Amino acid sequence: MLPSVAGKLTPDAPLAPLVWFKSGGRAEWLFEPRDLADLQAFLQGLDPAVTVMALGLGSNMIVRDGGVPGVVVRLGKAFAGVRRLDAVTLECGGGASGILVSSTARDNGIAGLEFLRSIPGTVGGFVRMNGGAYGSEVKDILVDCDVVLRSGELVTLQNAALRYTYRHSELPEGAIVVAARFRARAGEPSAIQAEMDRISASREASQPLRSKTGGSTFKNPPPELSGGHKAWELVDRAGCRGLTLGGAQVSEKHTNFLINTGEATSSDIEALGEEVRRRVRESSGVELEWEIQRVGKK
Incomplete structure (x- = not known):
């Protein structure tokens, strides 16, 4: 049983419409609090074992296809x-x-x-x-x-x-x-x-703003490790510009952006990112770190 709320509490809520990649599974619960007091009371009454995750505009996030257990909190007006x-x-x-x-x-x-x-x-x-x-x-x-x-x-x-x-x-x-x-x-x-x-x-x-994307995929590595090259340059040097996997693609316009070309699953997008990391590691010896947050179950 979950605490009563003044805002909106939705079970089995689709998250794909709420994130920029337009992919991924559902939230076990999606909570949109009416105000600060509503948020505080809900969390105070919620079983401490239940996980809680905040969701903003979903612009820098991969929601995995298995969905997100626990409660996703989305702040409104x-x-x-x-x-x-x-x-x-x-x-x-x-x-x-x-x-x-x-x-x-x-x-x-x-x-x-x-x-x-x-x-x-x-x-x-x-x-x-x-x-x-x-x-x-x-x-x-x-x-x-x-x-x-x-x-x-x-x-x-x-x-x-x-x-x-x-x-x-x-x-x-x-x-x-x-x-x-x-x-x-x-x-x-x-x-x-x-x-x-x-x-x-x-x-x-410089950026594929009109595509289903998640913003900068990888953090820029420290200059002393990358020879001064930014993440996009390392990805480009590794021959990944335009690389595809399922419905996911490395942007032709900016190689530190991944794109959902239409029907990509989150698994496609994450697997493409890992393949890019592998190729960059082999090409330059640099271990790229994800900047995009990846949440939920595969």
């Missing part, structure tokens, strides 16, 4: 607000998109958050994964964040407590980011918009 706290600080809900955060920053003359415009996810995901692009990362702007622990307890964690490294944090297992404060610097809205436009144009020109 109640967690998607963004407001200015002071001249250079925004408070953002865990479900707010990068586009909304960067646009609100622009409107309030706050520069330094433009890079969030290029990351197709939510604040909760940015904070957990130390999201970054175009030379900036969340660790550079995060003041602190409000997190609901698996127990239902609400705590505030300072930036240092997350022990950020490249695309990684030490956020507690099962914890859900419900809000974060980002601090940057004062700027002119017109200049901020110009930088956002530059970033958008760069993404459009």
Whole structure:
């Protein structure tokens, strides 16, 4: 028996429509809390043995075909607000998109958050994964964040407590980011918009944005191990551009992106990624690490 909720609790919920790859199995339970109190009460009453996973926009995730056991939590409009706290600080809900955060920053003359415009996810995901692009990362702007622990307890964690490294944090297992404060610097809205436009144009020109994809597949390896080459260059040098497996393909446009060409299973996509890793290892000796989160049962 699961605790009663004020929001929406759906059994055997399809997850493929909620992730960018449009593939994968179902959630044993999908919980969309009405508000913070609803989320806390649910987690407090939930059997501690039941696993909990947060899902944002599903842009950097492979949901395996066997589905996700336990409860998947998806934050809705109640967690998607963004407001200015002071001249250079925004408070953002865990479900707010990068586009909304960067646009609100622009409107309030706050520069330094433009890079969030290029990351197709939510604040909760940015904070957990130390999201970054175009030379900036969340660790550079995060003041602190409000997190609901698996127990239902609400705590505030300072930036240092997350022990950020490249695309990684030490956020507690099962914890859900419900809000974060980002601090940057004062700027002119017109200049901020110009930088956002530059970033958008760069993404459009170099990435397969109109495909079923999951964003950057592999982390860029340390320069001392890769000879200064980024992940996409190693993949390209290994002859993987356009490589296919089932319905999955390495993008011709950007080789660090995998694509669902139509009917790919998550198994196709993950197996293609592993084949790319194998070829890069044989070609250059570099062991690529997955950046895309892979969840659920195969």
